[in-house]
Amino acid sequence: MTVTQISSGDTAWMMVATALVLMMTPALGLFYAGLVRSKNTLNTFMMSIGALGVVTITWALVGYSLAFSKGDGFVGGFHNVFLEHVGFGAQHGTAIPQLVFFAFEASFCIITAALISGAVVERMRFSTFLVFIFLWSILIYPVLAHWVWGGGWLETHGTLDFAGGVPVEMASGFSALAAAIAVGARRDYGRLALLPHNTVFVLLGAGLLWFGWFGFNGGSGLSTGHSSVLAFVNTLLAPACTLVVWFILDLLRDRKITAVGAATAIVVGAVGITPAAGFISPTFAMLLGALAALPSYAFILWRPRTRLDESLDVLGAHGLAGMTGILFIGLFAELSWNGVSNGLVFGHPAQLGWQAVAAIAGPAYAFVGTFVIIKLLGLVMPLRVAALDESIGMDVIEHGEQAYTDSEGAILVISDTFQESIRR
Secondary structure: OOOOOOOHHHHHHHHHHHHHHHHHHHHHHHHHHHHOOHHHHHHHHHHHHHHHHHHHHHHHHHHHHHHHOOOOOOOOOOOOHHHOOOOOOEOOOOOOEHHHHHHHHHHHHHHHHHHHHHHOOOOEOHHHHHHHHHHHHHHOHHHHHHHHHOOOHHHHOOOOOOOOHHHHHHHHHHHHHHHHHHHOOOOOOOOOOOOOOOHHHHHHHHHHHHHHHHHHHHHHHOOOOHHHHHHHHHHHHHHHHHHHHHHHHHHHHHOOOOHHHHHHHHHHHHHHHOOOOOOOOHHHHHHHHHHHHHHHHHHHHHHHHOOOOOOOOHHHHHHHHHHHHHHHHHHHOOHHHHOOOOOHHHOOHHHHHHHHHHHHHHHHHHHHHHHHHHHHHHHHOOOEOOHHHHHHOHHHHHHOOOOOOOHHHHHHHHHHHHHHHHHO
16 A cells, blocks of 8 residues: 555654664674774774765665666666755655655665675775775665565565575675685785774674664654564564574583673574564564575685685575575464464475575575676776785875774784785
């Protein structure tokens, strides 16, 4: 049913939710910055800040139109380029203004592009990364958003994705995988211990991300109605269960509960519930949170043993957890909670089939598209800094600044440079 009357309550909540989601991007920058070496702190944070500028503009100019204006099953059209016909009238099927809907959806595209930076930190040129996210936010994200939310082929066939399992979580995870392969590993990967330099940053960033996720999932109901309330509560429950299971796994493996593991668990749980937040009961949300820990934990332990330098485990934390959530809908979606469809357990096996299709098609498009974009970029501009510049640190080389200007920070830079000169 089309709603034409603007609701002040719905509008107020959606403006708050938009602000919460927008805050998640600098929170992500803090989370990522703590995970890298001190000499790359600012550069890592700046990749998230860069997304706030570049992706916001591309979304306003063309991305929003490609995602949500009328097109075909693959991509939207150009009806809303430069925000044409986007005003104060009600967004179709909601009681919020079109401009608020545009802003809310912009915040999703922004953080998704920023997430990919976790795969290429400590070596990719900042200018090249900005060009990459400019192209990615036009060619990849809007297409996937159209598939599940804008009238595309997955939505037409009944695929359920409440808050971004396909265009946000799986897209960022598998785009990160492609980016890591295309850009290549850090020079020190496999030779030196590349340890987080500030675990407090990581924990604080994770906490702020969880806080913002209440807007991310709770706002995806586009109202103050039942689905938003359900998503809000499920966003509390699922990450809490992931956190506890992660604690248990840490204790079984090494008899120590790590802070980085705890922060990662919060993100994994929030990611897992994202596509399912408004479609499953609170009890099943707790189950999903517990189950989401298992594949992500296993992959994050295994990945450093390989030559894949997907530096901050975007694939493990987002790609796999998002896939878990997408498939979980196919099993446990419940009509009494979502008003849309039942999953396999409640008598509708076809739902699982289309969720599985989404879990294959979304990652495939994101991976191939990202790999092609980066390889083509590499033909016209350098993808990464020179080896010696990488050893000095991205902060000084790319920004002419340092996060830490005391003697300890200087010693760290000198030490890394000296080690590199010895290896050369």
